[in-house]
Amino acid sequence: MKFTPKYIDQNVNVSKTHPLVEMAWLIGGLLVLVVVLYLILGFTAELAVTKIPIRAELQLGEYFADNFDSVDNPALQQRLQQLLETLPTESPLHQYDFIVQLVESDEINALALPGGHIVVFSGLLEQVASENELALVLAHELGHFAHRDHLRRLGRGLGLTLGAMLLFGEDSSAGRLATNLLLVSESRYSRQQESDADRWGLELLVACYGHAGGATDFFRRAARDAGSHIPYLMASHPHPDDRVRELQALIAAKGYPVAITESLREDLLTVGSEE
Numbered sequence: 001m002k003f004t005p006k007y008i009d010q011n012v013n014v015s016k017t018h019p020l021v022e023m024a025w026l027i028g029g030l031l032v033l034v035v036v037l038y039l040i041l042g043f044t045a046e047l048a049v050t051k052i053p054i055r056a057e058l059q060l061g062e063y064f065a066d067n068f069d070s071v072d073n074p075a076l077q078q079r080l081q082q083l084l085e086t087l088p089t090e091s092p093l094h095q096y097d098f099i100v101q102l103v104e105s106d107e108i109n110a111l112a113l114p115g116g117h118i119v120v121f122s123g124l125l126e127q128v129a130s131e132n133e134l135a136l137v138l139a140h141e142l143g144h145f146a147h148r149d150h151l152r153r154l155g156r157g158l159g160l161t162l163g164a165m166l167l168f169g170e171d172s173s174a175g176r177l178a179t180n181l182l183l184v185s186e187s188r189y190s191r192q193q194e195s196d197a198d199r200w201g202l203e204l205l206v207a208c209y210g211h212a213g214g215a216t217d218f219f220r221r222a223a224r225d226a227g228s229h230i231p232y233l234m235a236s237h238p239h240p241d242d243r244v245r246e247l248q249a250l251i252a253a254k255g256y257p258v259a260i261t262e263s264l265r266e267d268l269l270t271v272g273s274e275e
Helices: 019-051 054-065 074-084 131-147 149-168 173-185 191-209 217-226 240-254
Strands: 070-072 099-103 110-113 117-121
Touching: 074 099, 074 131, 074 191, 110 131, 110 149, 117 131, 131 149, 131 191, 131 217, 149 191, 191 240, 217 240
Parallel strands: 099 117
Antiparallel strands: 070 099, 110 117
16 A cells, blocks of 8 residues: 655644744734833832832932932032922921932933932033022922922833843843833933923922022023924923923913022032032
8 A cells, every 4th residue: 555645734833824924923912012011010100109108218219319429519408408498387398308419410400319319410500590590490300309200200110120121031131221221211201290390390489589580591591502392302301492481371370570580609609610
């Protein structure tokens, strides 16, 4: 008897689907998983922020502050204390022991870190032209604490980092790359958070000085350097022109008076040059 092999139409080990199609499905499924994980982490972080007691946050503060090569600055601390004394007695911000520190850098920025740490870059101090402008910057950062924005961005960032480590491995190149990208993407506030902090800061500025003078000066100068709105379409910060318009609208709506600003005092004029 002659044996004639029969072609098997069904084989569990061989797929009839083209490999490129299978790869597309695999990549698509992975992307969906990442998006779902991102949304879940955002939702859980939002819930956790409202539950984290300030005492627990204070224990984490030193760890984040140590990531910056910063020094205590009495002049900045005095300006911050002036604002803190203006807060209502029932404000939860009184539970913090706020510390403002200076970092030597050309970056024009300030940061709110867990535990009541505020970092101011010397490049920002070179741009402010009055005590009122600096007060608004510090009040803006206090606004992030009041709204707990600094914890919201941190919660998702750390969660995403943990997810990347679980997916790719702690020591893998892909895991390290994903971690760096995720932390960078989560290290900024949203436009809405920035606008809310601007409004909160304006109210504290008026409470401190009795008027809104200087509230828009810093952003007006920044707008001249920023140029077109196009680069800001995907940015976390609103365009300075938009911030000026929002603050002006709020000043008009609240009927805040606008008076002459106070010149920077000598101790701030030497900040940075002595470091």
